[in-house]
Amino acid sequence: LATFAQIMLDVFRECDVVSRLGGDEFVAMLIDTDSEKVNAVLERFAAAVAKTNASMGKPFTIEYSAGVANFAYDTDKSIEDMLQEADAAMYKDKKGEAR
Numbered sequence: 692l693a694t695f696a697q698i699m700l701d702v703f704r705e706c707d708v709v710s711r712l713g714g715d716e717f718v719a720m721l722i723d724t725d726s727e728k729v730n731a732v733l734e735r736f737a738a739a740v741a742k743t744n745a746s747m748g749k750p751f752t753i754e755y756s757a758g759v760a761n762f763a764y765d766t767d768k769s770i771e772d773m774l775q776e777a778d779a780a781m782y783k784d785k786k787g788e789a790r
Contacts, residue, residue, distance in 0.1 A: 695753055698743060702736045718774065729759055756785035 692715060699709045699717060708720040721729060736757075744752040758781025762773055 694743060694747075695740075695755070698736065698739045698753075702732065702739050712774075718777070720773075723764075726761065729761075733757060733759075756781050758782070758784055 692711070696709075696711060696717065699719060703709050703719050703721070706722050708722075709717070710719075711717050721732065724732070740753050740755065758777045758779065760773060760776035760780055762768060766773070768776075
């Protein structure tokens with residue numbers, strides 16, 4: 692978990708909010724980012740995870756699922772509602788329906 696968290700901190704920008712929600716769930720909230728920028732960040736993140744997996748020399752690899760939800764800066768949605776939408780997208784990715 693610590694290695695995964697460090698990868699997140701290394702890949703995401705200082706202005707983004709990166710947090711552990713609990714257990715093995717993490718969230719990154721990106722500010723002023725369109726779909727193209729999100730895809731670029733996710734590609735950098737995947738590359739960083741792959742590089743870490745290749746260099747760890749452990750009998751396991753880090754795997755993850757990602758969910759993306761976009762909101763306008765002036766959304767009326769609560770943080771809980773936004774996280775719920777992203778969580779639903781993550782479960783689609785986990786089932787192989789996205790990404």
